[in-house]
Amino acid sequence: MAHHIIQYGTEGTESTVEQRLLNDFQHDFPLSPTPFADMAETLGITEDEVLELLKCKQDEGVISRVGAVFKPNRVGASTLAAMAVEDEKLQQVAEQVSAFESINHNYQREHRFNLWFVITAPDKSALENEIKAIESKTGYTILNLPMVADYHIDLGFDIKWT
Amino acid sequence: MPIDAIDRQIIEATQSGLPLVEQPYVEVAQQIGISEAEVMQRICAMQEKDIIRRIGVVPNHYALGYKANGMTVWDVPDEHIAELGKKIGTLEFVSHCYQRPRFLPEWPYNLFAMVHAGTKEEAMQQVDVIAELLGDMNRQHDVLFSTKILKKTGLRLKSK
Numbered sequence: 001m002a003h004h005i006i007q008y009g010t011e012g013t014e015s016t017v018e019q020r021l022l023n024d025f026q027h028d029f030p031l032s033p034t035p036f037a038d039m040a041e042t043l044g045i046t047e048d049e050v051l052e053l054l055k056c057k058q059d060e061g062v063i064s065r066v067g068a069v070f071k072p073n074r075v076g077a078s079t080l081a082a083m084a085v086e087d088e089k090l091q092q093v094a095e096q097v098s099a100f101e102s103i104n105h106n107y108q109r110e111h112r113f114n115l116w117f118v119i120t121a122p123d124k125s126a127l128e129n130e131i132k133a134i135e136s137k138t139g140y141t142i143l144n145l146p147m148v149a150d151y152h153i154d155l156g157f158d159i160k161w162t
Numbered sequence: 163m164p165i166d167a168i169d170r171q172i173i174e175a176t177q178s179g180l181p182l183v184e185q186p187y188v189e190v191a192q193q194i195g196i197s198e199a200e201v202m203q204r205i206c207a208m209q210e211k212d213i214i215r216r217i218g219v220v221p222n223h224y225a226l227g228y229k230a231n232g233m234t235v236w237d238v239p240d241e242h243i244a245e246l247g248k249k250i251g252t253l254e255f256v257s258h259c260y261q262r263p264r265f266l267p268e269w270p271y272n273l274f275a276m277v278h279a280g281t282k283e284e285a286m287q288q289v290d291v292i293a294e295l296l297g298d299m300n301r302q303h304d305v306l307f308s309t310k311i312l313k314k315t316g317l318r319l320k321s322k
Contacts, residue, residue, distance in 0.1 A: 022219055029218035031206060033185055033198060051182050054219075058179070064222045065179030068205070068214045075165060075173060075213060080262065080274075094312045108310040109233065113269075116233070116306070143269055148261040151247030 017043050021053055022063060029066070071150070077127040078120040079146040082113040083138070090114060093138050100137075102130045113143060165213060168196065169204055179220075228278040230285040231308050234292060235271035237264070237301040243273060249295055250275050255288045270302060282307065 020043055030038040036054075040047040057063045085093045090108065097117055098106050106117040119134070121127035131142055165173070171194045180186040187205075191198045208214045238246050243261050250273070251259035258276040275292060279285040289305055 022221060026218045026221065027216055029216075031202065031217065033187060033202070035180075035186065036182070036184065047184060051184075055182050058182070061222055064220050066182065066219050067176050067179040068173075068208075068217045069220060070173070071212055071215050075170075082269075098312055106312040107308040108312060109306040109308050111304070111306045113306075115312075116308075117312075143265055145262040145265075145269075145274075148263060148272075149244065149247065151244075151251035151259040151261070152256065 017045055018053060018057075021050065022057065025066075076120055076122045077124045077146075078118055079127060079131070079144055081117050081119055081131070081134075082143040082145065083115040083140045084113045084143075085115050085140060087114075093140065096138050097134060100130070100134055102127075165208065168194065168200075169208060169213075172201060172204055172208075227280055230279045230282045232277045232279075232282075232285045232289065233306045233308070234275045234277055234289055234303065235306065236273040236275070236292070236296060236303045237270045238273050238296060238299045239301075240272065242299055246296060246299055247273060250292055253288075253291065253295075255279065256292075271304065 021039070024042075025039060029035060032038050034047075036050045037047040040050045043050065054063070054066055058065065083093065083097075094106060094108065094115055097103055097115065100119075102119050102121055103117050104120055106115070108114060109116050119127060119130050121130050131144060135142055172190065175190050175193050181189045183189055185198070187198045187201045191201045194201070205214065205217070209217065247259055247261060250256055253275075255277050256275045257278060258274070260274045261272055262274055264270055264272050277285050277288040277292075279288060285307070286305070289303075293300055293303065
């Protein structure tokens with residue numbers, strides 16, 4: 001996927017430009033005062049078209065944003081947390097967890113530990129407090145799995161066109 | 163401290179994305195009350211300090227047809243985890259690869275790798291590739307597929 005080859009020419013120029021817009025600028029986003037004009041020049045379309053396409057893809061949810069991807073734990077403190085919740089209580093507990101502002105990812109997964117979420121806080125002690133607050137709100141113990149080491153080499157995530 | 167109060171303000175102003183306007187850094191600068199040049203300089207510095215991993219279009223892989231998103235978890239010897247983790251972390255279908263603590267007896271896994279595929283079958287093939295790479299170093303493993311996204315936002319920083 002990291003070096004996925006885009007199929008050109010089958011669906012006309014427009015889809016090709018769209019694909020390039022989403023694929024080629026995951027890493028090589030120009031850090032210039034006018035990044036979208038620079039992208040437009042590379043793609044051979046107008047700046048307005050670039051902005052329009054990005055807004056549209058953002059609204060559709062195809063891209064989550066145009067911006068920075070932060071390294072975990074470089075800004076503030078965070079941890080991966082899991083809970084084992086009975087099926088009949090899962091929905092309610094998931095809602096209680098999601099209601100915390102410190103939660104930015106919350107997934108249901110197929111496992112005895114079936115609720116997985118990321119907690120972020122300004123610093124370590126605030127994170128500890130947040131863990132305690134979530135435990136006391138939900139009545140469930142949190143399996144606290146902070147990152148010890150990061151082994152990923154980020155090549156971006158190439159877009160698969162189906 | 164890796165970042166100061168102004169860096170923090172820049173992060174807060176841009177964490178849901180850069181404004182989609184002709185001169186996005188001007189808009190961010192105005193919000194914070196510093197110059198456009200300073201905003202850009204600080205973003206560059208945060209990239210150099212490896213606080214920002216990358217800047218660009220951030221795709222939502224779930225919306226792009228990667229419906230099978232598996233958290234693969236592995237129990238490998240601690241003394242070999244760094245070399246093993248680096249091997250797994252460079253696989254093209256792995257988006258995150260971390261060491262995390264074990265909690266025995268209920269949680270024996272110390273290596274986490276997120277895999278993404280169109281179908282569960284494809285994802286399980288990716289799991290096989292990882293298992294083969296780890297060989298005897300893999301004492302046990304599991305794959306946890308997400309069945310529901312209950313909440314997903316970018317990094318959220320609250321002002322202190």
